Amino acid sequence: xxxxxxxxxxxxxxxxxxxxxxxxxxxxxxxxxxxxxxxxxxxxxxxxxxxxxxxxxxxxxxxxxxxxxxxxxxxxxxxxxxxxxxxxxxxxxxxxxxxxxxxxxxxxxxxxxxxxxxxxxxxxxxxxxxxxxxxxxxxxxxxxxxxxxxxxxxxxxxxxxxxxxxxxxxxxxxxxxxxxxxxxxxxxxxxxxxxxxxxxxxxxxxxxxxxxxxxxxxxxxxxxxxxxxxxxxxxxxxxxxxxxxxxxxxxxxxxxxxxxxxxxxxxxxxxxxxxxxxxxxxxxxxxxxxxxxxxxxxxxxxxxxxxxxxxxxxxxxxxxxxxxxxxxxxxxxxxxxxxxxxxxxxxxxxxxxxxxx
Amino acid sequence: xxxxxxxxxxxxxxxxxxxxxxxxxxxxxxxxxxxxxxxxxxxxxxxxxxxxxxxxxxxxxxxxxxxxxxxxxxxxxxxxxxxxxxxxxxxxxxxxxxxxxxxxxxxxxxxxxxxxxxxxxxxxxxxxxxxxxxxxxxxxxxxxxxxxxxxxxxxxxxxxxxxxxxxxxxxxxxxxxxxxxxxxxxxxxxxxxxxxxxxxxxxxxxxxxxxxxxxxxxxxxxxxxxxxxxxxxxxxxxxxxxxxxxxxxxxxxxxxxxxxxxxxxxxxxxxxx
Numbered sequence: 001x002x003x004x005x006x007x008x009x010x011x012x013x014x015x016x017x018x019x020x021x022x023x024x025x026x027x028x029x030x031x032x033x034x035x036x037x038x039x040x041x042x043x044x045x046x047x048x049x050x051x052x053x054x055x056x057x058x059x060x061x062x063x064x065x066x067x068x069x070x071x072x073x074x075x076x077x078x079x080x081x082x083x084x085x086x087x088x089x090x091x092x093x094x095x096x097x098x099x100x101x102x103x104x105x106x107x108x109x110x111x112x113x114x115x116x117x118x119x120x121x122x123x124x125x126x127x128x129x130x131x132x133x134x135x136x137x138x139x140x141x142x143x144x145x146x147x148x149x150x151x152x153x154x155x156x157x158x159x160x161x162x163x164x165x166x167x168x169x170x171x172x173x174x175x176x177x178x179x180x181x182x183x184x185x186x187x188x189x190x191x192x193x194x195x196x197x198x199x200x201x202x203x204x205x206x207x208x209x210x211x212x213x214x215x216x217x218x219x220x221x222x223x224x225x226x227x228x229x230x231x232x233x234x235x236x237x238x239x240x241x242x243x244x245x246x247x248x249x250x251x252x253x254x255x256x257x258x259x260x261x262x263x264x265x266x267x268x269x270x271x272x273x274x275x276x277x278x279x280x281x282x283x284x285x286x287x288x289x290x291x292x293x294x295x296x297x298x299x300x301x302x303x304x305x306x307x308x309x310x311x312x313x314x315x316x317x318x319x320x321x322x323x324x325x326x327x328x329x330x331x332x333x334x335x336x337x338x339x340x341x342x343x344x345x346x347x348x349x350x351x352x353x354x355x356x357x
Numbered sequence: 358x359x360x361x362x363x364x365x366x367x368x369x370x371x372x373x374x375x376x377x378x379x380x381x382x383x384x385x386x387x388x389x390x391x392x393x394x395x396x397x398x399x400x401x402x403x404x405x406x407x408x409x410x411x412x413x414x415x416x417x418x419x420x421x422x423x424x425x426x427x428x429x430x431x432x433x434x435x436x437x438x439x440x441x442x443x444x445x446x447x448x449x450x451x452x453x454x455x456x457x458x459x460x461x462x463x464x465x466x467x468x469x470x471x472x473x474x475x476x477x478x479x480x481x482x483x484x485x486x487x488x489x490x491x492x493x494x495x496x497x498x499x500x501x502x503x504x505x506x507x508x509x510x511x512x513x514x515x516x517x518x519x520x521x522x523x524x525x526x527x528x529x530x531x532x533x534x535x536x537x538x539x540x541x542x543x544x545x546x547x548x549x550x551x552x553x554x555x556x557x558x559x560x561x562x563x564x565x566x567x568x569x570x571x572x573x574x575x576x577x578x579x580x581x582x583x584x585x586x587x588x589x590x591x592x593x594x595x596x597x598x599x600x601x602x603x604x605x606x607x608x609x610x611x612x613x614x615x616x617x618x619x620x621x622x623x624x625x626x627x628x629x630x
Binding site: 070071075080271295319 | 407
């Protein structure tokens with residue numbers, strides 16, 4: 001759709017969010033939890049903590065839950081009964097009686113990096129085979145982002161082809177200014193939220209595109225295409241083995257990553273009843289690729305982090321012409337060894353530049 | 358809406374105890390085989406214990422059942438190992454690409470299998486034997502660690518009964534028994550001793566990664582063109598459909614673009630398998 005622009009006061013944004021909560025939609029926002037901030041359900045606008053740069057984790061789990069039931073089974077003798085949950089999958093992640101009227105799940109106060117992760121993951125879940133577990137949740141997820149003013153030293157969204165003010169993946173993008181916020185409505189879903197009641201529609205004042213504040217001139221500190229260029233040619237580089245000697249293989253980079261989507265499938269239950277589930281998995285674990293024979297294609301932590309870099313900045317890009325990274329920096333912020341992805345991608349880019357000279 | 362992770366239930370028709378720790382299981386869905394091609398694979402599961410990836414081991418031209426072979430090793434295979442005739446196995450598939458039999462027609466073929474890697478070789482071998490007249494001379498080279506580890510003993514006798522078909526069985530040095538009448542030596546070594554030439558011929562290879570790497574070198578020495586050496590790679594997989602993210606070799610997803618590759622395609626891959 002053609003983008004629409006609005007202005008909304010601080011008081012009215014509070015009313016709008018509280019109306020969305022009252023409409024029995026599930027509203028998720030950055031929320032303080034013992035000093036850290038996480039995306040979590042809010043029951044009032046005042047629950048939302050909008051003063052921090054980034055919640056500790058992204059809202060990936062609302063698209064790809066940490067644990068998700070693929071089917072349930074019951075067994076008696078040679079008789080196996082399989083219960084397919086797919087028709088009951090909704091925004092609530094699969095529970096049959098959510099009590100929700102609309103099935104919508106709204107993220108209020110997403111950051112542009114986190115918003116960008118949804119459409120990036122969506123491609124993986126829909127090339128060839130369609131993963132309706134993901135699709136149903138993605139379809140029901142409405143994202144209202146708030147542009148960042150000042151990224152920190154771990155952030156590199158601009159280099160990752162987004163920006164602190166990017167609207168990619170958002171339904172509505174808010175920017176602070178005027179009497180409260182300016183709003184850019186990008187999708188029909190965004191418009192649906194604004195027009196969800198006449199009262200809500202009345203809170204927004206439509207403005208012209210010119211009246212919407214222009215993006216700052218965000219400049220990339222390095223060229224990510226050159227990072228890919230290095231990865232294209234240097235699979236056997238000693239860089240990977242040396243750089244990741246300090247990596248303890250904890251996998252936190254993948255668990256906190258908004259776009260890491262690799263999963264494991266396991267059966268859980270007794271020999272009478274139970275379920276098959278998928279769980280978040282991590283390419284940083286040796287068992288991830290371990291063959292039954294004992295052979296492992298990726299032996300060292302260097303091999304494994306190289307795979308992570310390859311997947312994000314080469315393999316995914318070759319298939320979908322985008323990077324599997326939104327530059328949020330969580331992998332670096334949360335790394336117990338301070339392995340910094342911004343630094344790594346920048347180094348690889350520079351190494352490629354100097355190799356080309 | 359389709360649940361792409363939902364297995365069909367396949368009924369066990371027959372179980373062949375191949376070696377102390379390997380079995381071949383014959384399955385039907387609705388009383389018959391399913392549509393698949395040699396080289397493809399499926400996700401087979403003991404419901405409640407877990408799912409594992411196996412290549413088909415049978416000729417897809419035989420319509421009464423389809424089979425796979427497994428070694429009891431972890432939780433999923435221990436579960437499958439505990440099942441009996443009449444029990445059901447969860448099945449998803451077929452997935453992946455397959456052997457280009459059109460390219461093999463009229464040519465001599467050498468089939469090379471190592472250990473349980475013989476399973477997918479058996480599928481394409483028996484497919485070719487089912488249409489024996491379409492192919493030239495067929496040579497089978499199958500190696501196992503020890504005599505006790507040799508699978509497909511009954512099938513091997515069937516292969517030998519075909520005209521213009523040589524079957525060579527070898528065990529690793531030290532794996533022979535006093536009355537062993539087959540060859541002793543690693544697969545690549547025995548291969549180079551065979552009267553097989555690369556002209557108008559195709560080689561089909563599957564086995565442990567280390568065997569594949571040496572066999573590819575031997576075959577090139579014997580004059581096989583890299584495009585005429587076809588192998589099937591098995592990597593750890595969970596979903597089988599390009600989502601779970603672990604079977605890739607460089608940019609190639611084994612589950613989607615493989616598991617069947619030519620030596621030429623493998624040469625272009627990074628050493629990540």
